[in-house]
Amino acid sequence: MAKAKDFIVGLGLLGSGTVGEAIQDLVFAAGNRKEPGLRLKIAKIYTRRPDTGHPKKKKWYTTHRELFTTNPTEVIDHPEADIIIEALGSEDERDLATFKGYIIRALGNGKSVVTSDKAVLARFGQEIWEAAARSGQEIRFEACVGGGIPIIRALTQSFAAETPEAIYGIINGTSNYILSEMDKYGKSYAQALREAQERGYAETNPKSDVSGLDAEAKLMLLAGVTFGLHMSPGGVWRKGIEEIHPVDFLYASRKGRSTIKPLAVARSDGSTVEALVAPALVPHDHFLAAIDGATNAILFKGQKSAAGDREDKSEIRGWNYAFVGPGAGGGPTAVAVMGDVWELARGAREHGAGFPSLVAPGTLAVQSQARISACFYVRFVVKDRVGIVADICQAFGQAGINVSEIWQLGHSQEELENLHRSYRLDVKPREILPFVITLERATVGQMTAALAAIRRKDYILVEPVWLPIWGTG
Ligand SMILES: NC(=O)c1ccc[n+]([C@@H]2O[C@H](COP(=O)([O-])OP(=O)(O)OC[C@H]3O[C@@H](n4cnc5c(N)ncnc54)[C@H](OP(=O)(O)O)[C@@H]3O)[C@@H](O)[C@H]2O)c1
Numbered sequence: 348m349a350k351a352k353d354f355i356v357g358l359g360l361l362g363s364g365t366v367g368e369a370i371q372d373l374v375f376a377a378g379n380r381k382e383p384g385l386r387l388k389i390a391k392i393y394t395r396r397p398d399t400g401h402p403k404k405k406k407w408y409t410t411h412r413e414l415f416t417t418n419p420t421e422v423i424d425h426p427e428a429d430i431i432i433e434a435l436g437s438e439d440e441r442d443l444a445t446f447k448g449y450i451i452r453a454l455g456n457g458k459s460v461v462t463s464d465k466a467v468l469a470r471f472g473q474e475i476w477e478a479a480a481r482s483g484q485e486i487r488f489e490a491c492v493g494g495g496i497p498i499i500r501a502l503t504q505s506f507a508a509e510t511p512e513a514i515y516g517i518i519n520g521t522s523n524y525i526l527s528e529m530d531k532y533g534k535s536y537a538q539a540l541r542e543a544q545e546r547g548y549a550e551t552n553p554k555s556d557v558s559g560l561d562a563e564a565k566l567m568l569l570a571g572v573t574f575g576l577h578m579s580p581g582g583v584w585r586k587g588i589e590e591i592h593p594v595d596f597l598y599a600s601r602k603g604r605s606t607i608k609p610l611a612v613a614r615s616d617g618s619t620v621e622a623l624v625a626p627a628l629v630p631h632d633h634f635l636a637a638i639d640g641a642t643n644a645i646l647f648k649g650q651k652s653a654a655g656d657r658e659d660k661s662e663i664r665g666w667n668y669a670f671v672g673p674g675a676g677g678g679p680t681a682v683a684v685m686g687d688v689w690e691l692a693r694g695a696r697e698h699g700a701g702f703p704s705l706v707a708p709g710t711l712a713v714q715s716q717a718r719i720s721a722c723f724y725v726r727f728v729v730k731d732r733v734g735i736v737a738d739i740c741q742a743f744g745q746a747g748i749n750v751s752e753i754w755q756l757g758h759s760q761e762e763l764e765n766l767h768r769s770y771r772l773d774v775k776p777r778e779i780l781p782f783v784i785t786l787e788r789a790t791v792g793q794m795t796a797a798l799a800a801i802r803r804k805d806y807i808l809v810e811p812v813w814l815p816i817w818g819t820g
Pocket residue numbers: 361362363364365366367393394395396401402434435436437442463464465466490491494674675676677680
C-alpha cells in the first residue's frame with residue numbers, strides 16, 4: 348500500500364537573532380520533531396543582513412541560502428507560509444510600529460502569527476488583536492512571558508474554570524541575577540550588573556531590564572490573560588532595581604528575615620486589579636526567595652483551587668500554583684515558540700480569534716497607581732543628629748501612615764565607609780546614619796506625599812529607598 352504523504356505546514360520566519368536561529372536549529376537539525384502525517388517546513392526567513400558581519404554570518408545561511416531574504420514581505424506574503432513567526436526585537440518605537448505592520452499584514456493575508464516579541468504586543472496589542480479578530484486568525488505569544496515556562500497555555504487552558512485572584516513572580520532574569528549576586532556575595536549594583544553583562548545575562552544597554560520596562564510588558568500580557576485587562580504602557584506602577592544598595596540586603600536579612608526580589612504583581616480584590624513591578628522584600632521562607640539567578644518563577648492564586656484546602660501554607664502565602672523555569676535564552680524561548688506553532692499546525696483553535704482571558708474583558712478595572720497599597724520598607728541615610736527619627740515618623744503620621752518598626756544596625760566602620768564612597772557624600776563617614784523605617788499598609792499616593800515632605804529635610808543625605816514588603820499586612 349502506498350504511504351500517505353505528510354501534510355506540510357509552511358512557516359515564514361521574521362528574524363534570525365538569538366531566538367530566530369534557535370528556531371532554525373529546531374526545524375533544520377537532524378532529529379527534529381515530527382508527527383505522523385504532519386511536517387513543518389520553513390518557507391522563508393527574513394533578516395536584514397544574512398551574510399555580512401552583523402554580528403556574524405547567519406548560522407544556517409550556508410546550507411539554506413535560498414530560504415533567506417532581506418525583504419520581509421517575501422516572508423509575510425509567501426504562498427507556502429501558513430504561519431508567520433515574528434522573532435524580531437527592538438526598543439525603538441518606529442521599529443516596533445514596523446513590526447506591528449508585519450504582524451497585521453500577515454493576519455490580513457489569512458495567516459496565524461506566533462511571536463516572542465512582548466514589546467510589540469505591549470505597545471500595539473489592542474490594534475493587533477483587533478486585526479486578528481477581523482481576519483479570524485490567531486496570535487500566539489507563549490514565548491513572550493517567562494521564556495520557556497508554559498504559563499499562557501496553563502492560564503488559558505488549564506485554568507479556564509478558575510476565578511483568578513493573583514498572578515505574580517519573578518519575570519525578569521537579568522534583575523533577579525543582579526539582586527541574587529548582591530544578596531549572596533555583597534556585591535555592589537554596578538559590579539553585579541557588569542558581571543551580568545560579561546556573562547551574557549544583561550544587554551549592553553540594560554535599561555529595559557533594570558528599570559522594570561521588560562517586566563512591565565510581560566506583566567501587561569499576564570494581567571490581560573488572567574484578568575481580561577487591556578493595559579497601556581505606563582499603566583503599571585513601576586520601580587527599577589538601580590537604587591538598591593548592599594546595605595538594603597543587610598537590613599532586609601538581619602532585621603526583616605527577608606531578601607529582595609524583583610517582583611511583578613497583578614492581584615484583584617474582585618473589582619479592581621493592582622499591577623506593579625518593583626523590587627520587594629520577600630521573607631526568606633517564601634517560595635520566591637529561593638529563586639536565584641536567571642530563573643523565572645510565576646505564582647498563581649485561584650479562588651476555586653483554594654476552596655478545599657484552607658490549611659495549606661502555600662495558599663496562606665498567596666499562591667496555590669508555581670511555574671518555574673528558564674525565563675530566557677534562545678533554546679527555551681524557541682521551544683515555547685514552536686509549541687505554539689505545533690498547536691496551530693494541528694489546527695487547534697484554543698483561543699478563538701480574540702485575546703484569551705480567564706475573566707471577561709471589561710469586568711475588572713485597573714487600580715490607579717496612587718491607590719495601590721502595601722506595607723513598605725523605607726531606608727534612610729541621614730546626617731546624624733538628635734530627633735531625626737521622630738521628625739520622619741511625624742511626617743509619615745501627617746500622611747496618615749502608621750509606622751510599624753524602626754530598624755537600626757550597628758554598622759562597622761567598613762560599612763559606613765562603603766556607603767560614604769558609593770554615595771560620594773561630603774560629610775565624614777562617622778556622621779552618617781543609615782536606618783530603616785517599616786510602615787503598615789499605605790497607598791503609593793500616601794507614600795509619595797510623605798516622602799515629598801521628608802526629602803526636603805536638611806538632614807537627608809541620600810534619596811530614601813522605599814520598597815514594598817511582600818507577604819505581610
Ligand atoms: N533572547 C531571549 O532570551 C528572549 C526570550 C523571550 C523573548 N525574546 C524576544 O524575542 C525577540 C527576539 O529576541 P532575540 O534575543 O533573538 O534578539 P536579537 O538576537 O537581538 O535579534 C533581534 C532580531 O530582530 C531583528 N531586528 C532588530 N531591529 C530590526 C529592525 N529595525 N528591522 C528589522 N529587523 C530588526 C534582527 O535583525 P538582523 O537579523 O537583521 O540583525 C534580529 O533578527 C525580542 O522581541 C525579544 O524580546 C527573547
